[in-house]
Amino acid sequence: MTPQNIPFIPHDAPFTHDQRAWLNGFLAGLFSNASAAQTMPESAGLEVAVYFATQSGTAERLAKKFSKELKDAGHTATVASLSDVHPAQLAQQAHAVFFVSTYGDGEPPDHAKNFREALMLDSAPALGSLRYAVFALGDRNYEQFCAFGTELDERLIALGAQRIVSRVESDVDVDEPFAAWTPTCMIALKRSSDKAPAEARTVAISSSSKSAPLYSRENPYHAQIVERRALTASASGKLTMHLALQLGEALSYEAGDACGVVACNDPSLVDETLSLLAISADELVDVPKAGKSTVRDALLHHYQHTRLTRKIVQAFAERTECKVLSALLPAEQSAHLDAFLYGRGLIDLLQEYPGAIDTAETLFAMLPRLSPRLYSISSSPAKHGSELHCTIGVVKYRSHHRERGGVASTMLAERIGAKESVPVYIQPNKKFRLPADSNAPIIMIGPGTGIAPFRSFLHEREALGHKGRNWLFFGERSAQTDFLYCHELRSMSESSHLTRLDTAFSRDQEHKIYVQDRMLEQGETFWRWLQEDARVYVCGDASRMAQDVDAALHALIEKHGAMSADAAREYVSRMHDDNRYHRDVY
Template identity: 40%
Template sequence: MTPMSATPALPLIPLPESKAGELSRLVEGLDASALWWLSGYAAGLASQPGGVARAVSAALAREPVNLPRLSVVYGSQTGNAKRLAEQFARTAETAGLQVRLLRADAYPTRELKNERLLVVVISTQGDGDPPDDARGFVEFVLGKRAPQLAELKFGVLGLGDSSYPKFCEIGRLLDERLAELGASRLLDRAEADVDFDRVARPWAERALQVAREQLKAHAPLATVTPLRPAAAAAGWTREKPFSAEVIANQRLTGRGSDKDIRHIELSLEGASLHYEPGDALGLWPRNPPALVDAVLETLQLDGNAPVSVDELTQPLRLWLSEHRELTRLSRPLLAQHAALAGSADLNRLLSPEHSAQLQKILADYQIIDLLRSWPASWSAEELVAALRPLTPRLYSIASSRSVVGDEAHLTVAHVAYEAFGSTHWGAASHYLASREEAARVPVFIEHNERFRLPRDSSRDVIMIGPGTGVAPFRGFVQERAATGAAGRNWLLFGNPHFRSDFLYQTEWQEALKKGSLNRLDLAFSRDQAEKIYVQHRLAEHGAELYRWLENGAHLYVCGDATRMARDVHEALIEVAVSHGGKSREDAVEYVNQLQQQGRYARDVY
């Protein structure tokens, strides 16, 4: 669903001034699904004979008092948990259940003690972190303030990536904590890898069945007329991507840079694909042909041999090129290969006491390295069945439609390096970097309602985006200039070297001259003996940063989640201590409040 644009200026609304103010406060902070619900509800009231008051009274009269309800709460970083939760909620609604669907940061935690039926769909990021939109929810449930929940029945679906050590950690923690608080499981927790449909679909079917049984026991199921508007005719989606033409592929980094960062421009003409600054472009990649050849040669398999998996038959080479992951090694695949190879060394890595060594293998090795280092015999069918499905990659969109029209611009770090005697690539980045102009690539829009410019364009904006993390802020600055936003714009950017790694240098300098960028602070880490990063600039300009925040500024962070985002988060806490006169505990709460208010947003990966 396309998120709604900024709230219309109040003078355009045909309401008394007092009511217009109430309306503005009501919609502030609501996401797209809530706004659509509200618009549908209002339209329903307007269509009732006898006016709104009579319609509301009739609606209340129809609703059974204390009708049992299923709450579906999701926490999602890249959109997968959100999609699954929405699908589950729609199916449950159609089946006659009263359902409310809430993003975790919109869930009123004070209501948890009154819940009777709860389904949580949540992903785990990196090394066991919750998604940004679920941090407050997770902290509450795991914390001391969580209530006893003896009357709650719940189910947890965890999403993760088995190439990380703490696979589905957040789902596990929530599941165990809810049980510890006295709640009963509707069904056992499920843990889904990147090919999440294999686990999620049967789990959701079972969860719906037991939820229906629970609600039947308390009251007859309602005949539900969904208040959401009917879905629009299907357009271009994740499952049905648009074939976008490459209209520019330019290297941004200069000579001598260790990085190959590309500016990619794609045409969306004729697609009717709409995005807002902060959204991402999803790309279905193709594995490098040289890598596919290497796998076939190493295993001595025929690329033309037909292989049937899940009722689909196609040549092995096509499976490996377009439908299976070859650049990301996972623990389940390593375990299966260890069994086929009969390798004591590999099997030893799978034991708990060698977890650090296992993580190093998973981080450093691609599948071809595993096949070459520990030879084993795979059949074509076994290989395709064992490899994980190829998944789309998401790239922050580096443009504003207000400026570029039917185009989407990307800032892509081309992953290409030498290891174990051969060249290695990133599947998506190499696919994009090797596309020439006029080539076409399959894309879709992934909306990100959590990473939006403030509705009030008079608010100041602070953007922290080192490396390719600067991408969405190019779109932010373009949008703010095109719409005449009155608020100031402050960008903090970092990379190794000024001369070779200053991405979009001329654009930022021009924006400073025009006034569409009010402040630019730079951190080139390798241009002096002591490494300087964006978090150091935050500390250096802490007094000014705190003043901006106290005056209502919105702060955004984009880029590496493992180190940069954590260091920036810590720097913000230290700024609140040093320049806000707060204790450490109060500073942590201050930063948490910024997140809960939607004034501190992160797009990290």
């Protein structure tokens, strides 16, 4: 039986979103099982569902790579986003492997939130037939490291599923842990198959693969800078920069993708750090995936030391037996630890506790790897051809008597010459694409540098002759100093390509105004656009802006749609399911 022949519950059926998802999952499992029983030979390998929850694409990449390993070993593997899965489907399966990221304050990626909510319900199905493994991805610079992966693992156990191999919690450098874990998981899957119920079958949802790109974070393309200019006025309290790079035919991208910049630390900071260490700058060390490197080169290119982490503080506390540092480490002191970490780097502890770090092995064991910085691309391939544009907020501030700066942003703004090259790669963002229907209206909400992908969208739609209406909400501090791309946006407004432009400049009046306030002011029109099948896109800060915008969206739907709070939540949930609500937040 083909996927097209599997019955499903239509959207207009008299069920809630959760009821409809459960029924669709049950039908998919039931009819997929019947098909598998008719066609699957006794000698076939295992059927394994490989699921991913990703914010930047890494978890999806690993899921597809693991799926290929399964197929090469003679198994049947299906790859699916958790946005397409309901827990009821897991109850129909024998084997599943999860690759899940954590972002923000321990949250799952946006597209996995509905799955998480359904899994945590008291009504979630028993999963006694499921054998599974979890590969959790996170960033040790954040307190809630791999929180979603941990929560998922513990909830599956609580629902009766059986873990076949210990959970992996990987830092941002995922490839080495993945390579070490894969054969272990493959063996565990094979051993578990003897105990798996014969009738349990995997529900095939989607499967796709793509050849590895020529250029990647491990092998970046060196793109020449062709333009670099300030978008903010000199009187502004911050610098936002427009950067244009020449790609030629080496790399291609789509509107909505991100540009990965492989940055290096400030050489002067590295030299000052080395002056506080009793370690030779020329001593050779082994850097995973990079081979032999000098200590100086490792500090320059491979390790993050401009920000403190719990692990660094713990290492200093243990080596100095400092009670002040040790007192920050208990879980109940997390707020005090966060306050201590903010605005400090390794160099601050080296100055305060001289001699605490005396070997290269100790130094690099506590430092996280230096990760590439992802910037939303603000150019359009249809409009700008082989050029790639980024909109970059340059991070510079003074803290604890020292000038500080963002590793990548200061490198791009100050440490690379005007005609030098930048090591880059393309990070696809398939969850943040223009609608396939060129006539569909779109609403874009992007304060600050969150405007980047929407500049790309606007130029792309204009260059391709799309007729869909475009509405942009943009916010910043002041119209006089921080109105990014103001001339372009005003020109698009005058030509009516930008149908509506609503701005919120927080400091241009006595009471601060933000984009979510403008949304509520225009709530009636916003709701009318939603009724006309508008797609909503949000880009920017995850910790506050995205949450406030989401709350405003719920509020205006509740008010102007004459709905209860529960009905408004159901409406937004359907927007997610129907690919009408997209968020690229960080």
